[in-house]
Structures are given as structure tokens and as C-alpha cells.
């Protein structure tokens with residue numbers, strides 16, 4: 001299979017070009033028309049048919065608007081298949097950017113008020129590279145390779161919009177893998193997780209409706225600031241009193257907003273808290289108890305409330321699939337460059353796929369510990385590893401199909 005690595009090397013220039021193009025047109029969220037069109041165009045140039053995949057349900061769309069996100073009318077996922085029949089392995093690349101400016105001095109920097117500071121542009125480019133390799137070897141494929149280009153990963157829901165639109169059917173997906181590039185992992189190193197790969201993230205936006213009035217007459221008002229304050233304190237107590245100290249679970253408030261002047265008791269208050277954990281039991285408990293606590297404190301002080309919730313589960317990797325795929329990774333990067341890693345504290349919406357299909361999640365190093373981390377405006381990636389990413393994807397798919405064809 002060393003041959004495949006050589007073939008991938010020849011694609012390096014094209015992969016870099018694809019990456020740089022996507023890097024300069026960063027789009028945020030679920031609705032990424034320009035990036036999706038570019039991916040479709042590149043697939044078509046390789047003779048690969050693709051189709052759009054992703055449903056933006058009205059309730060989900062409204063939830064995001066309520067949380068202050070721009071209106072996202074569509075989810076522009078792109079799906080393509082190479083080969084035919086069963087079994088089927090799916091390769092995932094996300095391609096959404098972040099709502100932040102890039103502060104780098106590179107000729108292909110983003111000039112928009114958005115940027116690829118999580119490296120998802122490289123994921124799409126590497127999967128396009130893999131697409132070319134797989135298309136060149138299509139006649140040898142013992143089944144189907146499905147390519148998943150997903151928007152909205154940073155919203156924690158893009159993969160779900162595609163699953164809801166039939167992503168995992170026709171043909172049915174039997175295994176899946178995703179690669180995330182990392183600026184702080186040494187160049188060319190691949191890391192993997194056994195079991196949990198990323199934490200869950202549940203976001204609660206709590207809107208409290210009080211009754212505003214003059215600060216001299218609190219008895220005639222319902223003070224939403226006080227209710228928000230008590231809810232916040234109670235939620236922190238919930239974490240220390242009802243969640244096992246064995247469970248790694250954090251609840252943090254990121255938004256607390258209310259009021260305009262000292263002599264006005266405001267009408268409303270907003271509180272947003274996020275729960276992250278690797279522990280399914282702890283998560284279940286807090287998901288049940290949080291609404292009860294909000295309800296009790298709001299009612300105790302005659303307030304009303306509304307909770308808007310966003311949920312993204314933990315990514316669980318499948319042990320057998322991971323082990324099998326790592327053998328194919330080793331053929332591309334060498335055994336010595338593969339290392340186990342602890343679960344990521346961050347969240348990855350590939351979790352929705354991994355919930356339904358045996359999956360693995362790999363990290364590909366493109367930097368080192370001295371580099372700026374992801375989501376930093378100065379994050380840069382070493383482009384020299386891109387062909388390896390393409391080769392890993394392609395080799396994993398080919399070898400997995402070889403092993404599992406009937």
C-alpha cells in the first residue's frame with residue numbers, strides 16, 4: 001500500500017490549492033453555499049456525482065435565531081459515493097469556519113469577518129484528495145465509500161441535519177471515520193482515543209421574564225436579576241451536591257445579561273450555561289434536574305421563564321473499528337507515529353454519527369505544542385501533512401472494505 005502514499009504525494013499541490021481556496025471563502029454555520037459549490041465542482045471534475053444532504057428544521061432554525069445566530073435557512077451538506085454495493089464505509093470532513101478574524105500574514109489569509117481557525121478547510125481538501133485516490137482505484141473497491149462533507153460542526157448540529165436527511169442510508173453505512181487536524185500535535189503524528197473521544201456539550205439559554213419597574217419599589221416588581229442569580233447559584237450547587245466527584249463534569253455560565261440603569265428593575269434577564277462531561281449518567285441527571293431547578297426558583301419569586309436547549313452527545317469510538325483502521329493508518333504513517341490520547345475536552349458533532357455507526361475519530365498533527373491552538377486568530381497549520389491525510393482516508397476505506405466484503 002506504499003504505492004497509495006506515493007499517489008497521494010502527487011496530489012499534494014492540488015490538495016493545498018483546494019485548501020487555500022476554501023480558506024479564503026470562510027463561511028459560518030449550516031448554510032455554506034460557496035464552499036459547498038466548490039466541493040461539488042471539484043468532485044464533478046473528478047467524475048464523481050454528488051448530492052446535497054441536510055435538513056434545517058424550522059424549530060432548529062428558530063432556536064438558533066433566538067440564541068443570536070444569523071438566520072440559517074439551509075444545511076448545505078454534500079454527499080458522494082465511490083464504488084458500489086455493500087459494505088459501506090463513510091469518511092467525514094467538515095467544512096465550516098468560525099465567526100472570528102484571522103490575524104496571520106499569509107498570502108491566502110481570510111479577508112472576511114470569519115476564518116478557518118479550526119482547520120476544517122483542510123479536512124475538506126484532504127477528503128477531496130482521498131476522493132481522487134479512491135476514484136482512481138474504483139474498480140478495485142469491494143463495496144462503497146461514502147464521502148460526507150458537513151457544514152455546521154461548530155454549531156454542534158451539522159451532522160445531525162445530514163443524518164435526518166438520510167445520510168446513513170442508501171447505501172446503509174456500516175462504519176465511519178473522521179480526521180481532525182491539530183495545530184498543537186507534532187507534524188505527521190496520528191492520535192486516537194479508545195472509548196470516549198470528546199465530551200458532550202449541552203447549552204441552556206434561560207430567559208427569565210420578571211416585571212420591571214422603579215428601583216424604589218421592588219415590592220411592586222419581579223426582579224429577574226435576582227432570579228437569575230439564584231438559579232446560577234443553585235446550578236453550581238447541583239454540580240457539587242448531586243454529581244459524583246468521580247464524574248468529570250463542568251457547568252459554566254458564559255452569559256448573564258440584564259438591566260440598563262441602576263434606578264430600573266429590568267423586565268427580563270438572560271442566563272446561558274453549558275454542561276460538558278464524558279459521563280453519560282451525570283449528563284442524564286443534570287439534563288433532568290436543571291429544568292426542575294429553573295422552574296422552582298422562577299416560580300418561587302413569581303417570575304416566568306423559557307429554556308432553549310442545544311445538545312451534542314459524547315463521541316464514542318468503537319474499539320474493533322479503531323483497531324482495524326489503525327492498521328491501515330500505520331501503513332501510511334508508520335507505527336511509531338501513532339499514539340493513544342485521552343479524550344478531548346472539546347465537543348465534536350461527529351458524535352451523532354458515532355451513536356449510530358461503529359466509528360473512529362483520529363487526530364492528524366500539523367504543528368506542535370509551541371503552535372497557537374485552534375480557535376486562536378493566529379492558528380496556522382503545516383501544509384506538508386495534507387497528502388498524508390488524504391492517504392490515510394483512502395487506505396482506511398480500501399482496506400476496511402477488503403476486510404468486510406462478503
Ligand SMILES: [Zn+2]
Pocket residue numbers: 118154374375
Ligand atoms: Zn472548532
Ligand SMILES: [Zn+2]
Pocket residue numbers: 118119120153180
Ligand atoms: Zn474543529
